[in-house]
Each structure stands twice: as structure tokens, then as C-alpha cells.
Amino acid sequence: MLTDEQVESMKAQLIKQVEASFPEDKKDFAVSQIEAMDAEQLEDFLIKNNLIRKDGITSVSGQQCVFCSIVFGDIKSYKIAENSKAIAVLEINPLSKGHAMIIPKEHTTNEKAMPKEVAKFSKKISSLIKSRLKPKEIKIASSNVMGHQIFNIVPVYEGRENLAERKPASPEELVELQEILAKKAPVKKPREKKITVKEIVKKFEENLWLPKRIP
Ligand SMILES: [Zn+2]
Known part of the structure; x- marks a missing residue:
């Protein structure tokens, strides 16, 4: 489904197109038809006229959006x-x-x-x-x-x-x-922490102090 912004933008593009290419006596009617469309009707209209496809939006001029084409690998x-x-x-x-x-x-x-x-x-x-x-x-x-x-x-x-x-x-x-x-950044190996003798003694003492675990 089109977002509100897309609806606005597509409608504006369509109206521009109508202004530029429709015969004078049909312009007003066409513009009012476009303005009256809700998001769903607009989407249907765009799909029927090949101005939109499910995986990306083409501009109203009929050209596929170049960035959508890049995204979809076209x-x-x-x-x-x-x-x-x-x-x-x-x-x-x-x-x-x-x-x-x-x-x-x-x-x-x-x-x-x-x-x-x-x-x-x-x-x-x-x-x-x-x-x-x-x-x-x-x-x-x-x-x-x-x-x-x-x-x-x-x-x-x-x-x-x-x-x-x-x-x-x-x-x-x-x-x-x-x-x-x-290229992926080289994975840094975590440096091995050096333990000082003092720390080993401390750990040892801590472990000794711990009360015996009851299973
Ligand atoms: Zn695009």
C-alpha cells in the first residue's frame, strides 16, 4: 500500500502530466478524478497503467526509478x-x-x-x-x-x-x-589478559575462604 507521501507525490506527478498533455477541455475532469482517488484506487490505477510494480515504484513518466532498479538488482x-x-x-x-x-x-x-x-x-x-x-x-x-x-x-x-x-x-x-x-575489517583477537602472581594468590585465597558447596 502506498504511504500518504507517495500518494501525494504520485498525484502531483499525474496532475502535472495531465496539465502538460491532455486536451484543454478534458484537463479539469481528469484532475478532479485524480484528486478524488484514495490510496487504493490510485494504486490500482498506477498498476493498470504500468506505472508501478509490486517491488518498486516507477515514475509517472513511465520510467523505472533508477534507485529502485539498483536496489532490486535490475x-x-x-x-x-x-x-x-x-x-x-x-x-x-x-x-x-x-x-x-x-x-x-x-x-x-x-x-x-x-x-x-x-x-x-x-x-x-x-x-x-x-x-x-x-x-x-x-x-x-x-x-x-x-x-x-x-x-x-x-x-x-x-x-x-x-x-x-x-x-x-x-x-x-x-x-x-x-x-x-x-572488505571486512580484520577481526581483532582479544588479548589474553595477563594475570599477576599477586592475583593468583588472591584468587587462591578467595577460593579457600569459600565455604564448601553442599551438593
Ligand atoms: Zn525508487
Whole structure:
């Protein structure tokens, strides 16, 4: 079922479409029909017109949402991490080396409706990039394409603070970065605690002092 925000956004997109493409004498009627639809009717209408599919939303222009396509694996991506609410992929036209996108799995149209886990996940990926690629700083910026709200995580490097230009990254570069970033952190072996003689004696004394356990 569509959320209230999705209903609002889809209706607004449909009305825009009607305004732009319907004959003058049919516009008002079409707009009033759209406005009168409840969430269920709107969903039916969108499914019948192939504007929506069960696992993701297509925009009213008929194009599949690019981020939903990435989430559902219809578009090849360079994934670096994933949790239940979002995935992190490398931007193929990055502003800087390691520019990543956090894509909520649900087609969420604004930042307020975004699950908290997504923001948390963004911070986690941001510190991952910081520790592996050693940029001077990381910029996090949200953006919205075809109604799908995402976070951009953009590393800023010393001497290359100007982020005005996007450059396509080569598949080789992306695979290399994916390997660096998707690699699991080495598991730290817990250090064996050294016990001093004093402690052993203390333990021994404590045990002696304990009353005998009755079975
Ligand atoms: Zn989407």
C-alpha cells in the first residue's frame, strides 16, 4: 500500500502530466478524478497503467526509478555494504574517489519519512570510507532523483576541495574501490589478559575462604 507521501507525490506527478498533455477541455475532469482517488484506487490505477510494480515504484513518466532498479538488482551496481533498510553503492560518476550513495530500499520521497536506520547506516559507511580511503573530510548530502531520496557520501581530499565536476569512473577503478571498501575489517583477537602472581594468590585465597558447596 502506498504511504500518504507517495500518494501525494504520485498525484502531483499525474496532475502535472495531465496539465502538460491532455486536451484543454478534458484537463479539469481528469484532475478532479485524480484528486478524488484514495490510496487504493490510485494504486490500482498506477498498476493498470504500468506505472508501478509490486517491488518498486516507477515514475509517472513511465520510467523505472533508477534507485529502485539498483536496489532490486535490475541495474548493475558496485555495492559496498547493505543492511535491512538500505544499500551503499559506489557512484559511477563520482565527484571524488569513493563517492558513495546510500539508497533506502523503500522508495522514500523525503528525508523526514526516511527510517532512522538509514541515517545511521550513512554514518557507518561514512566512517568506513574515512578509515579506508583517508580523505581530509567527508561530506554527506541528500539528493532526490525521480522522487527517491538518497544520501551522497562524498570524500574530500587534501588539495582537491573543489567538488564541482563529476567524472565517470572506470570499471577497474570501481572494482578496486569496491574491494577496499567491502572488505571486512580484520577481526581483532582479544588479548589474553595477563594475570599477576599477586592475583593468583588472591584468587587462591578467595577460593579457600569459600565455604564448601553442599551438593
Ligand atoms: Zn525508487
